Amino acid sequence: MSCSNRLFAQQLIPAWGGGADVSDFSAGFSFSYVSSNFKIVKQPNWRSPYLDPANNNRPVTDSLNSISSRSLPGFSVGFLARYRLTDHLEVRATPSLVFADRSVSYKYATPSQDVDKQVQTTTVDFPISIKLKSDRIGNMRAYLLGGMKFSNAIGSKKGSDVNAGPLEKLLKNNRSYSSYEAGFGFDIYFEYFKLSPEIKVSNSLGNILVQENHPFSSPISKLSLQTVMFSLFFE
Helix, strand or coil: HHHHHHHHHHHCCCCCCCCCCCCCCCEEEEEEEEEEEEEEECCCCCCCCCCCHHHCCCEEECEEEECCCEEEEEEEEEEEEEEECCCEEEECCCCCEEECCCEEEEECCCCCCCCEEEEEEEEEEEEEEEEEEECCCCCCCEEEEEEEEEEEEEEECCCCCCCCCCHHHHCCCCEEEEEEEEEEEEEEEEECCCEEEEEEEECCCCCEEEECCCCCCCEEEEEEEEEEEEEECCC
């Protein structure tokens, strides 16, 4: 009798984490550190000096030695909505506002011509993912996730360099693009909420470069975006 009473009492005790895993649906918010860089596919003749068609095809740059992209930091804030499919599987949406610059470096045979072109963007991201959770051990469990993400840039500078000279042109990206993403994390249960630190990598699909005829776009055949995010989800 005493054993059955203890079991009944345990069932009445609400699960830690504010009951986030008890209901089928729950919501939360997130803060993320973002690191982004481009994967670059060059044109076969990418080293050639750029010839300006508006100036009798005279060269405006020396030959290129390298084109590269370095990771730049950013951050995002977002929301979380999750729906439980089974005890170990759930679907979730994590819309967020992302502030992250991107950079492409051009190194020329004449070092004084070297330049970094930054692509300043603010995007609204809408990821949909499947989360596969392990058994809960104490107040912690691990998980894996994978899914797709749709991104749309806001506040773009598209068209602002129409009257600029060749060396003042901007390197532009498509306003909208999709990505696939995968990651892992841990659910940590506190008395009134659940904290989930998470690392996620995403790669864009297709070519996000807006192809134009100027010294910074012409040498590039394709740009894709790789993003690493470290997030803290509060639920």
